[in-house]
Amino acid sequence: MTEAIPTIAEAARLIAERRLSPVELTRACLGRVHALDEQLHAFVHLTEERALTEARAAEAAIMAHGPRGPLHGISIGLKDIVDTKGIPTTCQSKLLQDNIPDADATCAEKLAAAGTVLLGKTTTHEFADGGPSFDLPAPPARNPWNTYHFTAGSSSGTGAGVAAGLILGGIGTDTGGSIRGPAALCGIAGIKPTYGLVSRAGVAPAAFSLDHIGPMAWTAEDCALMLQALAGHDPRDPASASRPVPDYTAQLGSGIKGLRIGVIHHFHETDHKVSEGTQRGITAAIATFRDLGAEMREVQLSPLQDWLACGSLISITERAAAYEEWARTRLGDFSERVRSRLMLGALVSGVDYVQAVRRRRELRAELQSAMKGLDVVLTATQPAEAAKIDAVPKWDLFAAPNFTMPFNVTGYPAISVCAGFGAGDLPVAIQLVAKPFQEPTLLRVADAFEKATPFRDRRPALVAA
Amino acid sequence: MPELKDEALEFLLARSGLHLTDEQKAELMTVYPGIAEMAERVRKPRGHMAELAHVYDFSEEDLT
Numbered sequence: 001m002t003e004a005i006p007t008i009a010e011a012a013r014l015i016a017e018r019r020l021s022p023v024e025l026t027r028a029c030l031g032r033v034h035a036l037d038e039q040l041h042a043f044v045h046l047t048e049e050r051a052l053t054e055a056r057a058a059e060a061a062i063m064a065h066g067p068r069g070p071l072h073g074i075s076i077g078l079k080d081i082v083d084t085k086g087i088p089t090t091c092q093s094k095l096l097q098d099n100i101p102d103a104d105a106t107c108a109e110k111l112a113a114a115g116t117v118l119l120g121k122t123t124t125h126e127f128a129d130g131g132p133s134f135d136l137p138a139p140p141a142r143n144p145w146n147t148y149h150f151t152a153g154s155s156s157g158t159g160a161g162v163a164a165g166l167i168l169g170g171i172g173t174d175t176g177g178s179i180r181g182p183a184a185l186c187g188i189a190g191i192k193p194t195y196g197l198v199s200r201a202g203v204a205p206a207a208f209s210l211d212h213i214g215p216m217a218w219t220a221e222d223c224a225l226m227l228q229a230l231a232g233h234d235p236r237d238p239a240s241a242s243r244p245v246p247d248y249t250a251q252l253g254s255g256i257k258g259l260r261i262g263v264i265h266h267f268h269e270t271d272h273k274v275s276e277g278t279q280r281g282i283t284a285a286i287a288t289f290r291d292l293g294a295e296m297r298e299v300q301l302s303p304l305q306d307w308l309a310c311g312s313l314i315s316i317t318e319r320a321a322a323y324e325e326w327a328r329t330r331l332g333d334f335s336e337r338v339r340s341r342l343m344l345g346a347l348v349s350g351v352d353y354v355q356a357v358r359r360r361r362e363l364r365a366e367l368q369s370a371m372k373g374l375d376v377v378l379t380a381t382q383p384a385e386a387a388k389i390d391a392v393p394k395w396d397l398f399a400a401p402n403f404t405m406p407f408n409v410t411g412y413p414a415i416s417v418c419a420g421f422g423a424g425d426l427p428v429a430i431q432l433v434a435k436p437f438q439e440p441t442l443l444r445v446a447d448a449f450e451k452a453t454p455f456r457d458r459r460p461a462l463v464a465a
Numbered sequence: 466m467p468e469l470k471d472e473a474l475e476f477l478l479a480r481s482g483l484h485l486t487d488e489q490k491a492e493l494m495t496v497y498p499g500i501a502e503m504a505e506r507v508r509k510p511r512g513h514m515a516e517l518a519h520v521y522d523f524s525e526e527d528l529t
Contacts, residue, residue: 209518209519238524305506306506306507308503309502309503309504309506309507310506310507312503313500313503313504313507316500320481324481324482327481327482327483328481328482328483328484331483331484331485339489340489340492342483343483343485343489343492343493344493344496344500345481346474346477346478346480346481346483346493347469347477347493347497347500348500348504349504352504352507354517355504355507355508356507357517357518357519358507358511358515358516358517358518359507359508359509360517360518361515361516361517361518362509362511362515364518395496395499397499398496398499
C-alpha cells in the first residue's frame with residue numbers, strides 16, 4: 001500500500017499499537033485537502049475544527065482505554081445528502097442552501113458512534129443525480145487520476161476524496177450506480193449493500209425503492225470494516241431489514257478456492273460493449289479468479305436494456321413523487337439536469353410504473369434462478385474509463401444501458417473494485433454481485449482479488465506530486 | 466406507443482402541475498420516444514395474476 005496514505009485497516013492497526021495518533025492522521029488528511037481540493041472539489045463543506053476536536057478526543061480515549069473498534073480515529077467524509085446535526089446539508093441544491101439538520105442520519109450516527117472523525121460533507125450532484133452538473137452551488141468533483149475527467153456520480157466527492165487520500169473512507173448512496181460508478185472511475189472500492197441492510201433514515205431520497213447507502217474506501221477490506229458499523233435494523237427506515245449482522249471481515253483472507261463465479265458476458269460484450277481497456281481488465285480478472293481456484297461459469301440474463309427500462313421508469317416516477325411539491329412551485333430553482341429528470345415524471349403513467357414494478361419481480365426471480373449454484377456473478381461496472389467531464393451527454397439515460405442498475409432493481413449486494421488501468425492510464429473496474437445478505441462472501445471475493453493484483457499499490461500521480 | 470402531440474403534452478404537464486418554457490417542452494418531446502420505448506419494454510405477456518415486486522406487509526407495531 002502507498003506509504004503516505006494508510007488504508008483504514010492499516011491505520012486502525014497503527015492506532016491500536018499507539019504508533020499513529022488520530023490527530024496526526026487527521027492533520028495528514030487535512031494537509032492533503034488543503035493541497036488538492038482546489039483542484040478536486042471533493043468537499044462542499046469542510047469541518048476542520050470539529051475534526052481536530054474529535055481527533056483529540058479520540059486520541060485521549062484511545063490512550064486511556066484503547067480503541068473502541070477499527071474505525072476509532074479514522075478520517076471520513078459524508079456525502080452531502082446525509083443529514084448531519086448542526087452541519088449544513090445542502091444536497092447541492094439551491095433549495096436547501098440554508099438547511100442545517102437538527103439530527104444525524106442513522107448512518108452518520110453509527111459512524112460517529114464507531115469513533116470516526118468527520119472531515120466534512122462531500123460533493124454530490126443535486127439530490128444525488130448522476131451529473132455532472134455545472135450550475136450547482138458548488139462545482140462538480142474532479143477525477144484525481146486526471147482532473148479533466150469525470151468521477152461519475154453521484155457520490156463523486158467521496159470517490160475523489162478516497163482516491164486522493166483526503167479521507168480514508170466515506171459514505172456514498174446508490175440508486176442506479178452512484179456508489180459503484182464513482183468507485184470504478186476513481187479506482188477505489190465501493191459496495192452497494194443488500195437493500196434494507198443499511199438504514200436510509202435521514203438521507204435525502206432519490207428513488208425510495210432503489211436507494212441504498214454504503215461505504216466507499218480504498219479496499220474491500222476497508223469497506224467491510226465500515227459496513228460492520230453501518231449494518232443493522234433501524235425502525236426509522238420502513239425498508240430496514242431485521243436480520244442479525246454477521247462479521248464482515250471473518251471470511252477475508254480465507255481464499256476463494258472452490259467458489260463458483262458466474263460471468264454475465266453478454267452484458268458487457270453484447271448488450272453494451274465495453275472499451276478495450278475495460279474488457280482487458282475483465283478478462284484478466286477472470287484469469288485471476290481461475291488462478292485463485294474459483295470455478296468460472298457463464299450466466300445468461302435478460303438483455304441489459306430490460307433492466308434499465310425497469311429501473312429507470314421506477315426511478316423517474318419515485319423521484320418525481322418525492323420532489324413533486326418543489327417541482328410544482330420552485331422548478332426553476334433546480335439545476336438543469338434535475339429539472340429535466342423531474343419533467344420526465346409527467347411522461348410516465350401510473351400503469352407504466354406498475355408494469356415496471358411487475359417486471360421487477362420477474363427480473364429478480366430471473367437473477368435468483370441464475371444464481372442457484374453460484375456464489376457471485378461478475379460483469380463490468382462502467383462501460384469505459386472516465387470521460388472528460390465536459391463530454392458527458394445530458395441524456396445519458398437514453399444513450400446506453402448501465403451495468404449497475406440491475407442490482408438496484410433486484411436489491412442484491414454489489415461491489416466495484418479496481419481491475420487495472422486503461423486508456424489515458426485511467427482506472428477500470430469489475431463489478432461483483434452476491435445473493436441477498438451474502439456480503440461476507442462478496443467481500444471475501446473482492447478482497448482476494450485485490451490482494452492477488454497490484455492495483456492497490458498505486459495512487460493518483462497528483463497525490464505523490 | 467402513439468406520437469406525443471402538443472395538446473397531449475400540455476395536458477400531461479398541467480396534470481403534473483409543472484410549468485415549463487417552450488424550450489423545455491420541446492426538449493421533453495425529443496426524449497419522449499425513449500420513455501415510450503422503456504414503457505413498452507416492461508410490458509410482457511404475464512397475465513392478470515402477476516404480482517408487483519412490492520408487497521405491502523404489517524410491521525411489529527401493527528401486531529402489538
